Amino acid sequence: MESSLEFSNSFSGASSSLPARSRTFKVIVIGDSGVGKTCLTHRFCAGEFPCRPDATIGVDFRERIVDIDGERVKLQMWDTAGQERFRKSMVQHYYRNVHAVLFVYDVTYPASFRGLPAWVEECRQNSLGQDIPRFLVGSKVDLRTPGGANQVSREQALRFSQTHNMTLFETSAKNPLASSCSAGGRGPGRGRGGAPEEEPFHQDTVESIVTAVAARLRRNRRLPEQLHSKGGNSSFKIPADKKPLEKGHWACTC
Numbered sequence: 001m002e003s004s005l006e007f008s009n010s011f012s013g014a015s016s017s018l019p020a021r022s023r024t025f026k027v028i029v030i031g032d033s034g035v036g037k038t039c040l041t042h043r044f045c046a047g048e049f050p051c052r053p054d055a056t057i058g059v060d061f062r063e064r065i066v067d068i069d070g071e072r073v074k075l076q077m078w079d080t081a082g083q084e085r086f087r088k089s090m091v092q093h094y095y096r097n098v099h100a101v102l103f104v105y106d107v108t109y110p111a112s113f114r115g116l117p118a119w120v121e122e123c124r125q126n127s128l129g130q131d132i133p134r135f136l137v138g139s140k141v142d143l144r145t146p147g148g149a150n151q152v153s154r155e156q157a158l159r160f161s162q163t164h165n166m167t168l169f170e171t172s173a174k175n176p177l178a179s180s181c182s183a184g185g186r187g188p189g190r191g192r193g194g195a196p197e198e199e200p201f202h203q204d205t206v207e208s209i210v211t212a213v214a215a216r217l218r219r220n221r222r223l224p225e226q227l228h229s230k231g232g233n234s235s236f237k238i239p240a241d242k243k244p245l246e247k248g249h250w251a252c253t254c
């Protein structure tokens with residue numbers, strides 16, 4: 001297929017018993033360098049935490065198929081470089097035909113939270129409408145410490161998410177929870193026998209994020225034609241001036 005990239009799903013979310021028809025949605029993952037975007041998308045799509053992720057150059061693509069009420073929803077996750085020098089030439093391309101945005105910050109690195117308005121502004125400059133679903137993801141909650149200074153609190157994040165009409169999740173790509181929605185680190189509280197104990201930090205499962213994004217997009221009527229797909233593979237056009245670095249990695253040659 002000329003100028004296009006084909007992917008097959010690499011995670012067990014794709015099942016041969018699912019209906020062949022699927023809808024494909026482009027989800028971009030943005031945020032400062034080092035917040036964990038690559039690890040998160042890897043966890044979303046491959047179900048594992050990469051050993052040594054390199055800084056993303058340009059953009060990486062990964063896919064995950066989710067079954068929502070019997071419908072196959074394919075999420076095409078665009079993991080973008082956080083470093084300005086690795087992303088400049090690609091910006092306009094990855095903001096094209098976007099269906100949802102994941103804004104990622106590191107809960108243990110407040111500077112990455114303070115950097116979020118710049119990412120919101122970049123979305124605005126690239127004409128991303130307010131109708132595009134936005135999700136705010138606080139990463140690395142496994143590193144939270146009780147009463148630790150210099151961390152982004154859930155309250156701060158909630159305020160930001162409400163102001164910007166985003167759905168908030170806090171999670172860890174490294175230590176994902178299997179099913180429950182509250183665990184991880186600990187903070188002050190009251191335990192058995194009235195002794196002070198620590199309340200669990202909030203932690204969303206990685207799976208709950210994937211499902212929420214897919215379910216939200218499934219309800220979305222806006223479906224550009226080029227992202228419709230059938231069967232287990234999907235394809236999309238890569239501009240002629242781009243060349244692959246390796247499977248799933250693209251960078252601008254200019």
Ligand SMILES: Nc1nc2c(ncn2[C@@H]2O[C@H](COP(=O)(O)OP(=O)(O)OP(=O)(O)O)[C@@H](O)[C@H]2O)c(=O)[nH]1
Nearest residue numbers: 033034035036037038039055056082140172173174
């Ligand atoms: N403890 C912990 N470390 C994490 C987690 N997610 C990512 N990391 C670490 O954070 C570092 C940066 O992760 P990346 O996923 O490469 O960050 P990125 O946002 O993709 O960075 P750029 O590609 O430069 O934009 C790596 O050393 C990861 O091992 C997490 O959930 N918990």
